[in-house]
Amino acid sequence: xxxxxxxxxxxxxxxxNGKEVVGFRSVSFKVLPGMALGLSGPSGCGKSSILKCIxxxxxxxxxxxxxxxxxxxxxxxxxxxxxEILALRRKEIGYVSQFLSVVPRQPAAEVVAAPLVEEGVSxxxxxxxxRGLLDRLNIGARLHAAYPATxxxxxxQRVNLSRAIIxxxxxxxxxxxxxxxxxxxxxxxxxxxxxxxxxxxTIIAIFHDQAIMDRLMDDIYTMPVKES
Amino acid sequence: MKPILQVSxxxxxxxxxxxxxxxxxxxxxxxxxCPHCRSIIACREITFDLFPGEVLGIxxxxxxxxxxxxxxxxFDDEPTQGxxxxxxxxxxxxxxxxxxxxxxxxxxxxxxRQIRNAHMGIVYQNARMGLRLKVSAGGNIAERLxxxxxxxxxxxxxxxxxxxxxxxxxxxxxxxxxxxxSGGMQQRxxxxxxxxxxxxxxxxxxxxxxxxxxxxARVLDLIRSLQQETGVATIVVSHDLGVIRLxxxxxxxMRHGCIVEQGLSDQILxxxxxxxxxxxxxxxx
Ligand SMILES: Nc1ncnc2c1ncn2[C@@H]1O[C@H](COP(=O)(O)OP(=O)(O)OP(=O)(O)O)[C@@H](O)[C@H]1O
Ligand SMILES: Nc1ncnc2c1ncn2[C@@H]1O[C@H](COP(=O)(O)OP(=O)(O)OP(=O)(O)O)[C@@H](O)[C@H]1O
Ligand SMILES: [Mg+2]
Ligand SMILES: [Mg+2]
Ligand SMILES: [Zn+2]
Numbered sequence: 001x002x003x004x005x006x007x008x009x010x011x012x013x014x015x016x017n018g019k020e021v022v023g024f025r026s027v028s029f030k031v032l033p034g035m036a037l038g039l040s041g042p043s044g045c046g047k048s049s050i051l052k053c054i055x056x057x058x059x060x061x062x063x064x065x066x067x068x069x070x071x072x073x074x075x076x077x078x079x080x081x082x083x084e085i086l087a088l089r090r091k092e093i094g095y096v097s098q099f100l101s102v103v104p105r106q107p108a109a110e111v112v113a114a115p116l117v118e119e120g121v122s123x124x125x126x127x128x129x130x131r132g133l134l135d136r137l138n139i140g141a142r143l144h145a146a147y148p149a150t151x152x153x154x155x156x157q158r159v160n161l162s163r164a165i166i167x168x169x170x171x172x173x174x175x176x177x178x179x180x181x182x183x184x185x186x187x188x189x190x191x192x193x194x195x196x197x198x199x200x201x202t203i204i205a206i207f208h209d210q211a212i213m214d215r216l217m218d219d220i221y222t223m224p225v226k227e228s
Numbered sequence: 229m230k231p232i233l234q235v236s237x238x239x240x241x242x243x244x245x246x247x248x249x250x251x252x253x254x255x256x257x258x259x260x261x262c263p264h265c266r267s268i269i270a271c272r273e274i275t276f277d278l279f280p281g282e283v284l285g286i287x288x289x290x291x292x293x294x295x296x297x298x299x300x301x302x303f304d305d306e307p308t309q310g311x312x313x314x315x316x317x318x319x320x321x322x323x324x325x326x327x328x329x330x331x332x333x334x335x336x337x338x339x340x341r342q343i344r345n346a347h348m349g350i351v352y353q354n355a356r357m358g359l360r361l362k363v364s365a366g367g368n369i370a371e372r373l374x375x376x377x378x379x380x381x382x383x384x385x386x387x388x389x390x391x392x393x394x395x396x397x398x399x400x401x402x403x404x405x406x407x408x409x410s411g412g413m414q415q416r417x418x419x420x421x422x423x424x425x426x427x428x429x430x431x432x433x434x435x436x437x438x439x440x441x442x443x444x445a446r447v448l449d450l451i452r453s454l455q456q457e458t459g460v461a462t463i464v465v466s467h468d469l470g471v472i473r474l475x476x477x478x479x480x481x482m483r484h485g486c487i488v489e490q491g492l493s494d495q496i497l498x499x500x501x502x503x504x505x506x507x508x509x510x511x512x513x
Contacts, residue, residue: 011499013506014502014503014506014507015503015506015507015510052498052499056492056495057492057494057495057498057499058495058498058499059491059495059499059501082478082491082492083229083277083279083282083478085492086282086477086478086492087229103449103452103474104445104474105445105449
């Protein structure tokens with residue numbers, strides 16, 4: 001599904017007179033369709049940067065990110081034209097981080113329903129499914145009409161996740177999306193992820209929680225050590 | 229997907245020009261003014277595509293040439309050089325539907341005006357540019373509908389009312405001149421006017437600059453939801469990265485008339501490459 005070949009990421013800060021920071025050095029791995037790959041390694045080794053490179057939030061300096069897409073066939077995400085990346089984001093590739101990344105003034109249920117509406121599902125049906133999903137994640141009806149910007153960290157994360165999985169993408173990138181969840185919510189998230197995986201979603205994820213890593217992942221990629 | 233707009237090599241010089249102009253201005257030279265002949269190269273060699281349904285941002289400091297680009301695309305001003313193509317759905321060559329191979333800048337003023345009236349909407353920073361402040365809100369919208377070929381008075385009034393509702397301007401005030409409206413409301417009337425003819429392309433030039441923060445937020449929300457509903461391909465000019473983050477999916481960064489960087493908006497914000505973009509992003513924090 002996805003094959004990463006020798007990608008590297010360096011940040012050059014012109015504001016700091018050209019200071020160079022290594023994001024990560026020479027990373028290669030692959031994920032087969034429907035599988036889940038976990039990224040592991042110490043803080044600062046570049047795990048988040050890899051997901052951002054795959055999603056094009058970061059530019060990849062060197063190497064290839066070969067993705068077998070439904071829309072465009074086999075492509076290199078490192079160099080694919082921007083409008084095609086945007087199309088893949090709409091149709092195939094989802095990304096969830098621990099930070100909320102949605103429009104400030106939009107009710108939670110609408111935020112979650114949006115991907116379905118965009119796909120052509122009627123608003124009423126989409127909202128109903130969004131509410132169901134939020135309920136399942138213990139976001140009570142009281143919060144459905146509220147703005148997620150005002151939510152607690154854990155509530156925001158659950159809204160984020162709901163939005164990403166309401167219409168499961170082919171490839172889902174997860175960057176500690178459960179960092180501030182309690183054990184009960186965590187269990188629900190794990191169940192949901194196992195469900196979409198069983199329905200075919202390929203997952204690349206970073207979780208600090210070992211239990212989730214063990215139960216969700218088929219394979220673990222350990223990041224190369226970075227000499228400083 | 230094919231672009232709806234293609235702009236290439238767009239250059240605008242104010243002043244007599246000399247052989248030195250292009251060599252001695254631009255981002256590398258830290259100026260848009262030719263030291264030899266004093267001409268201003270307001271924008272140079274601007275090349276980009278706009279795709280159907282997308283929102284493209286243009287960001288840059290004051291004087292970098294953002295408004296110039298928009299004015300040229302709206303035929304408010306003549307370019308010194310450059311090409312501009314528009315590809316719409318429907319039969320090319322029909323009235324107001326230009327041949328997608330044609331450089332619009334090469335067309336006569338009349339044809340350009342027809343194309344603009346039929347397919348483009350614009351909202352200026354200053355309502356005075358986009359509205360006749362002493363003419364009623366409904367009249368302002370009707371005027372635009374007339375230019376796009378509408379003739380039936382009742383239908384025009386109906387359409388004006390629809391748009392005022394969509395842009396959250398109290399319909400009761402349809403007969404009042406916008407000079408008595410608040411800044412946010414004037415902008416909403418401009419937006420109503422721009423969208424009234426269901427344009428294929430919408431140009432927004434600093435539409436929330438100068439408004440109170442809370443009013444800004446409401447106008448931005450309105451633009452967002454109307455853009456999503458209508459799917460109109462949109463160019464958003466702003467010096468405010470917050471606006472860019474909220475509205476756009478791709479962004480062009482301009483400096484001294486040049487494009488110094490372009491990319492997905494989240495990439496521009498999180499992994500800016502050009503020193504100027506880094507400065508811009510850093511100063512946002
Ligand atoms: N946008 C950026 N600009 C500059 N440096 C960055 C940027 N993003 C990441 N880095 C640097 O790249 C390195 C890798 O960061 P990254 O966030 O990918 O690590 P991580 O493995 O996800 O760490 P953690 O487990 O703490 O989340 C760090 O040294 C970080 O400071
Ligand atoms: N009619 C004109 N005659 C001479 N110079 C002009 C004219 N119009 C614009 N300029 C110059 O062209 C350059 C670009 O101006 P423009 O209005 O496009 O900048 P901008 O990026 O929109 O800035 P702002 O953020 O302040 O609106 C400026 O240096 C400006 O002084
Ligand atoms: Mg991280
Ligand atoms: Mg301007
Ligand atoms: Zn000169």
